[in-house]
Amino acid sequence: MTGYDALAEVYEWLISDAKLTPAEFAAAFDDVIGLLPPNAHVLDSSCGTGQLAVGLAGLGMQVVASDASAVMIRRTEKLAVELAASLRTVRAGWHELPDHFDDASFDMVFCVGNSLHHAEGASGRLAALESMSRLLRPGGRLVLTSRTWELVRAGGSRLDIRDQLVRRNGRDALVIYRWEIAPHWEQEHHIEIAVARVDADGSVLVRSELLSCWPYRYDELGSELHSVGLRVEKSTFDPEVEGYMVIATKA
Ligand SMILES: C[S@@+](CC[C@H](N)C(=O)[O-])C[C@H]1O[C@@H](n2cnc3c(N)ncnc32)[C@H](O)[C@@H]1O
Numbered sequence: 001m002t003g004y005d006a007l008a009e010v011y012e013w014l015i016s017d018a019k020l021t022p023a024e025f026a027a028a029f030d031d032v033i034g035l036l037p038p039n040a041h042v043l044d045s046s047c048g049t050g051q052l053a054v055g056l057a058g059l060g061m062q063v064v065a066s067d068a069s070a071v072m073i074r075r076t077e078k079l080a081v082e083l084a085a086s087l088r089t090v091r092a093g094w095h096e097l098p099d100h101f102d103d104a105s106f107d108m109v110f111c112v113g114n115s116l117h118h119a120e121g122a123s124g125r126l127a128a129l130e131s132m133s134r135l136l137r138p139g140g141r142l143v144l145t146s147r148t149w150e151l152v153r154a155g156g157s158r159l160d161i162r163d164q165l166v167r168r169n170g171r172d173a174l175v176i177y178r179w180e181i182a183p184h185w186e187q188e189h190h191i192e193i194a195v196a197r198v199d200a201d202g203s204v205l206v207r208s209e210l211l212s213c214w215p216y217r218y219d220e221l222g223s224e225l226h227s228v229g230l231r232v233e234k235s236t237f238d239p240e241v242e243g244y245m246v247i248a249t250k251a
Pocket of ligand 1 (some may be wrong): 003004015045046047048050066067068069072092093095111112113114115118119146
């Protein structure tokens with residue numbers, strides 16, 4: 001199971017402060033966005049609640065936002081309407097993307113915010129990367145961000161209860177992550193995420209989901225990118241740092 005439908009309702013309590021607004025989210029990718037032609041065609045292939053897609057549309061790009069979760073797609077559409085951003089949405093898992101778009105349709109494909117580990121095992125991940133690669137024009141770029149699973153696995157199974165309430169739109173929430181680390185890399189792992197939000201009348205709304213994920217080593221990811229015709233152009237990977245970004249170019 002790779003659901004996000006329940007968490008979609010409270011997703012802003014899970015986004016970092018720095019990426020809350022569309023403009024801030026897009027600005028995190030300033031360097032690579034600066035390489036794009038005017039009116040570039042870009043796809044955010046796991047758009048979540050749409051901050052990045054709406055931010056990119058605000059920069060004048062032709063944006064498609066896709067996600068496997070119908071509720072996430074609805075949230076993206078709502079955000080686009082609220083901010084008068086023009087974009088197209090498609091509810092599709094990564095492996096379904098080639099059913100919706102011709103090959104070489106995009107200048108840039110994003111897969112960011114700890115998404116790729118939801119692809120089911122090495123074969124699912126390869127199928128996802130293959131889809132993203134097919135959609136890129138020659139010279140186009142995949143922008144991928146990832147947890148450093150080497151570090152996550154080293155920490156073992158654990159409960160991570162944030163010691164501070166997260167405040168969004170004047171409402172506080174307690175966020176809990178429960179990590180279930182399987183003995184072997186290739187096995188299904190789980191992250192259970194719970195958000196307990198205190199509403200104005202004092203009532204507490206709780207949303208939680210048990211998410212499946214399949215971790216990968218950085219080296220494995222590099223080989224997989226290579227095998228689908230993507231050459232790593234830039235990487236911020238550092239085994240001591242909790243996340244990294246990879247930019248890979250379509251041959
Ligand atoms: C951690 S969220 C990240 C969302 C957004 N990119 C962000 O940074 O806020 C992971 C997203 O991946 C989506 N997802 C999970 N499995 C997917 C799949 N097979 N294909 C496309 N999207 C998927 C989820 O629905 C969810 O919106």
